[in-house]
Every structure is written in structure tokens, then in C-alpha cells.
Amino acid sequence: MSTNQRFTLSELAKLKIHFIGIGGAGMSGIARIMLAKGFNISGSDKNDSSLLTSLKALGAEIFIGHDAQNLGGAELVIISSAIAETNPELLAAKARSIQVVQRANALAWLMSESTSIAVAGTHGKTTTTAMLTVALQSAGLDPSFAIGGTINTAGTNAHSGSGSIFIAEADESDGSFLAYQPTGAIITNIELDHVDHFADEAAVFEVFEHFVSSIKKNGFLVACGDDPGVKTLLKRINRPDLKILLYGKDESNDFRMSKIALAPTTSIASISSTGKKLGELQLSLPGEHNLLNSLAAFAAATEVGAAEDKLILGLKSFTGTRRRFELKGEVAGVKVIDDYGHHPTELTVTLIAAKNLAQSGRVIVVFQPHRYSRTAAFAPAFATALKIADFTFLLEVYAASEKPISGVSSLLIAKNMSATEVKFEPSMLAVVNEVAAMAKSGDVIITLGAGDVSSLGEPILQALSNR
Known part of the structure; x- marks a missing residue:
């Protein structure tokens, strides 16, 4: 063969x-x-x-x-x-x-006979892909989808739909998303990550430039016009056949959100297109970043013919995906949240949302850095992001498939923080007991990272119950 x-x-x-x-x-x-x-x-x-x-x-x-x-x-x-x-x-x-064959090639074959939309970007891919899926389902289009996370309401991360649309999360981490050749695409943002694969920021822009080139002739691109990385990318693109739709807060965007109201567990914004008011996005998720994600989904969905009013209702019904600011439970007034964030930018927006959720309470973080290469590259930036929280317990680095790098551990992050802000504790058992002992009613405990830190939610809830 x-x-x-x-x-x-x-x-x-x-x-x-x-x-x-x-x-x-x-x-x-x-x-x-x-x-x-x-x-x-x-x-x-x-x-x-x-x-x-x-x-x-x-x-x-x-x-x-x-x-x-x-x-x-x-x-x-x-x-x-x-x-x-x-x-x-x-x-x-x-x-x-x-x-x-790599899984990306197999997914590309599944997408090849559909109107396909690939959702890419350094952050927000999973949530945006899930939002687009739920919005299109609400509009009665029953798309096929393949997502890197489980949609809460559906309880699944993939589905073979009866409709003609196929939605896929497009992971840039190893460049394999170039195989998809979609009808249209979303790019949420661009910055350096996956430093085990990309030598520098220039390499990241190069692969995203190739990704845009891979979109089918006369296709479309929905991109965040507020993002500095996207702005840089757009200057490098030469695709006059491509319909480019920008979204964001700035007035220059094709799809714009304004009158933003952020509550502890919800977020609202008015949306418009080229000056025409389209309605109000009401999300059951906190954070301005999620409003941006929903606006991207809305813009892409309208491009494939979905009705605007049904999209707004679908986005309102969206309750999130597993491991993305997922409420694991609440005991004695202490909420336990789990989140997949593993890049400084992701930690920043997640912890801002957590502070808003906690209100007068504290945010206590259990953070597990993901990969030695990422820890080495971003240790000071991780520390800056974690200082948004009231206190952080640092687990040791989750290696994934990497071999250890000499001199690289979670202590690199701890060295950029004070003893009143952080404790390096490699024992998960000790962390569970300490975080439960520290928490008071009104506090939010959040487990952060792309490794097995997500397994601590239930033990922490149990430890809170046993106090």
C-alpha cells in the first residue's frame, strides 16, 4: 500500500x-x-x-x-x-x-467532503470550537465536530452529524493542522507557545501563515482584530480570494462587542456588524475572553448561513467544556474549580475570572506547570500571572512526553515570588490537605494545568468535607 x-x-x-x-x-x-x-x-x-x-x-x-x-x-x-x-x-x-498516518491526516479525510471550519489560535480553541458547535446545533444545522475537550451539555467531544458542516479544533502545537485544508477558519490569537516545537515567535507566525494558505480557494477567515499577533499575521497574508472577517472590541472590526458587563458567573455584551446592531450576547460563563470566543463563533456561524437570533440563543445555552473553568463542587462555601490553563496568558484571564467569582473571598491556586521547556521559557511570566491569586501551591512540573531539562523545575517560578505568595510542594497528598485546611467560606480553590492536577478536585472536596 x-x-x-x-x-x-x-x-x-x-x-x-x-x-x-x-x-x-x-x-x-x-x-x-x-x-x-x-x-x-x-x-x-x-x-x-x-x-x-x-x-x-x-x-x-x-x-x-x-x-x-x-x-x-x-x-x-x-x-x-x-x-x-x-x-x-x-x-x-x-x-x-x-x-x-497522523491523526490530523485522518481528521482531514473525514472533513474533506463537508463545509469545514477549523478553529485555531494559541488560546481559546476548545471553548470557541464548542461554542460554534452548540450555536450551530441551536440553529438546527447538526454539524459533525471533533473537539479537544468534552462539551458539558453533550457529554462528548465528537459527533457525526447529519448536516453538511464539519467543525474541528485545529491544534498548531506540532504543525499538523496544515493537513485540514478547511473551507473556513477561526484564529483567536497568536503568541509563542509549544517551545518544544517552535524555536521562536517567527516560527509560530510562519506556521499560521501556512495555515491561512491552506484554507480552500474563496474561503473565509474569522480572526480577532484586537490581537497583536493576528495583526502581525494579517500583514503577511496575500490571499485576495479570502473573505476576512475581524472581530473584537475595536470599532474597526467587522463584528464588534460593546457595553460589556462581567458578573461573577456570567458575561454580557452588545454585538454589532459594520454598525448594525445584532443583539446581545448573554453567556453563562465569566470573563471577557469568553465573550470574544463567542463573538468569533457567532461570526463564523453567520458565514455558513445560520440565523443570527438562533445563534444568540444557542450561545446563551452554552455551559462550557470540561476542564475549562469547570466547577467541580462546593463545600462549606468553598468553590473548587478545575482549569486546563498552562500558558501565562491563559492563567492571567482565568485568575481574573476567579477573582471576580470570589468577590471578597480569596483565590487559592494549585498550579502544575506543563513541560520543562515551557517552564524554562515562561517562569517569570508564570510568576506574574500567579500573583493575581492570593496564594499558590506549586506542584512539580508535569513532564508529558519530555525528558527533564537540567536545572528546570517549578522552583524557577517560585524564585520569582515571595513566601507569602507561593509554596513549592511536590506532594499532591500534602497539597490536598494544606489547601483544604487553608480555605475559608467564600474562597475559590482552582486547580490549574494540563497534566494530572485535574485529578485533585474530588480529593480536595472530600478533604473540605472531612474538616
Whole structure:
């Protein structure tokens, strides 16, 4: 089989497809869509999970652990960038000359026969993609979608819809989003991140420039006109065929929000397009950043023909996604929030929202830096962001797939903060007990990071109950 063969949906339907690492957020979503289309799917992952249970219920053959025999009669193998070259299933696939493709290519094939919208940007991708999905569902369009997070109301991160629209979160972290070639795209913002892959800011702009070039001829781009990174990118784009729609607070934007009102758990803004008043966005989420995300979703949805009044109602009904300012529970007046934020900019907007939620109470953070390379690059900026909180417990760095870097630990962040602001505590058990002992009624405890810090929400709630 050719190593660069592309497949139509009808061709994919005839193949036995095997996923290595099928339990990941992105991989499981693609598998879910393929299963809904009746494809023959198998997959493996090192650990069992509820995602694997649901995929098995949909008809997938699931293996726990990686073994060459798991391939069976596979004719196509899909992997994520997290799969090591030494994986026994990957080695076996190569030995048998089975075509191996990255998940982005597989997703691109699923999107290829639809009106597709790819949602990109350094921050806000998951929330914006989910908002766009819920808004279009409210407008009766039933889009297919693949998102890196679970929509609260739907309880899923992917769906094979009956409509002609396909929405996908487009992750720039390894440049693989260039495979999508969407009909249209959203870019929420651009700045340096994923320093394990991008050497500098120039490399980030280069990949986003290629992403815009990958949008289909006569397609559209919705981008935040207030963002400095987007402004820089727009100067580098030469696509006269592309319809560019800008959104934000500035009067120069095509879609503009004004009269912004931010409450502890909600946010409201009036929206207009080229001077015409369109209505009022009312979100059940806090933070100006979420109003911007919703405006991006609104603009893109109107471009594919959705009714404006139904979009506004859909966005009002949106309650968020898992791990994005997710309320895990409340005990004795103490709220426990979990959030995926792992970049200084994300921490800043999240902690501002947390302070507004706490009002006169305190914000106590449990932060787990994600990757040694990111910690080394942004330690002072992390410290500045964390100072918005009243106190921070710093866990050790979550390595993800990285090897340790000499001299890099969470202490790099702690050194930029005072003892009254931070405590470095690598023991999760100790952090659970200390944060529960510290919290008082009215306080907000927030677990922050893209690693396993998210597992602490329930133990913290239990520790608060046991006081």
C-alpha cells in the first residue's frame, strides 16, 4: 500500500483501521466519528478509561496495553504525535508496510467532503470550537465536530452529524493542522507557545501563515482584530480570494462587542456588524475572553448561513467544556474549580475570572506547570500571572512526553515570588490537605494545568468535607 495514499470516505469504509493510543482526546473523537459511519475500528491504549468503554460500546475492538498482535488484519494505522517510534505496534505496522498516518491526516479525510471550519489560535480553541458547535446545533444545522475537550451539555467531544458542516479544533502545537485544508477558519490569537516545537515567535507566525494558505480557494477567515499577533499575521497574508472577517472590541472590526458587563458567573455584551446592531450576547460563563470566543463563533456561524437570533440563543445555552473553568463542587462555601490553563496568558484571564467569582473571598491556586521547556521559557511570566491569586501551591512540573531539562523545575517560578505568595510542594497528598485546611467560606480553590492536577478536585472536596 502506498505510504502517501489519500482516502475518500467510501474507501475508508472498506478498510480495517487501527488506532495506536485510541484513548487520547483527539484520537477517540476521530474513532467515534468513524464508528458512527460504520467503519471497522480497533485500537489500543496503555490504560483503560471511560472513553475506551464508550468506544467499545459503539463497536470498536479495544486492547489495553501495546502489543504487535493488536494490529490483527489492520490495513491502515492512525497514530498521534505522542506515540514513540519504539511502540511495538508502530514497529510491526512498518515491518508489514501498512500505511501509518497522523491523526490530523485522518481528521482531514473525514472533513474533506463537508463545509469545514477549523478553529485555531494559541488560546481559546476548545471553548470557541464548542461554542460554534452548540450555536450551530441551536440553529438546527447538526454539524459533525471533533473537539479537544468534552462539551458539558453533550457529554462528548465528537459527533457525526447529519448536516453538511464539519467543525474541528485545529491544534498548531506540532504543525499538523496544515493537513485540514478547511473551507473556513477561526484564529483567536497568536503568541509563542509549544517551545518544544517552535524555536521562536517567527516560527509560530510562519506556521499560521501556512495555515491561512491552506484554507480552500474563496474561503473565509474569522480572526480577532484586537490581537497583536493576528495583526502581525494579517500583514503577511496575500490571499485576495479570502473573505476576512475581524472581530473584537475595536470599532474597526467587522463584528464588534460593546457595553460589556462581567458578573461573577456570567458575561454580557452588545454585538454589532459594520454598525448594525445584532443583539446581545448573554453567556453563562465569566470573563471577557469568553465573550470574544463567542463573538468569533457567532461570526463564523453567520458565514455558513445560520440565523443570527438562533445563534444568540444557542450561545446563551452554552455551559462550557470540561476542564475549562469547570466547577467541580462546593463545600462549606468553598468553590473548587478545575482549569486546563498552562500558558501565562491563559492563567492571567482565568485568575481574573476567579477573582471576580470570589468577590471578597480569596483565590487559592494549585498550579502544575506543563513541560520543562515551557517552564524554562515562561517562569517569570508564570510568576506574574500567579500573583493575581492570593496564594499558590506549586506542584512539580508535569513532564508529558519530555525528558527533564537540567536545572528546570517549578522552583524557577517560585524564585520569582515571595513566601507569602507561593509554596513549592511536590506532594499532591500534602497539597490536598494544606489547601483544604487553608480555605475559608467564600474562597475559590482552582486547580490549574494540563497534566494530572485535574485529578485533585474530588480529593480536595472530600478533604473540605472531612474538616
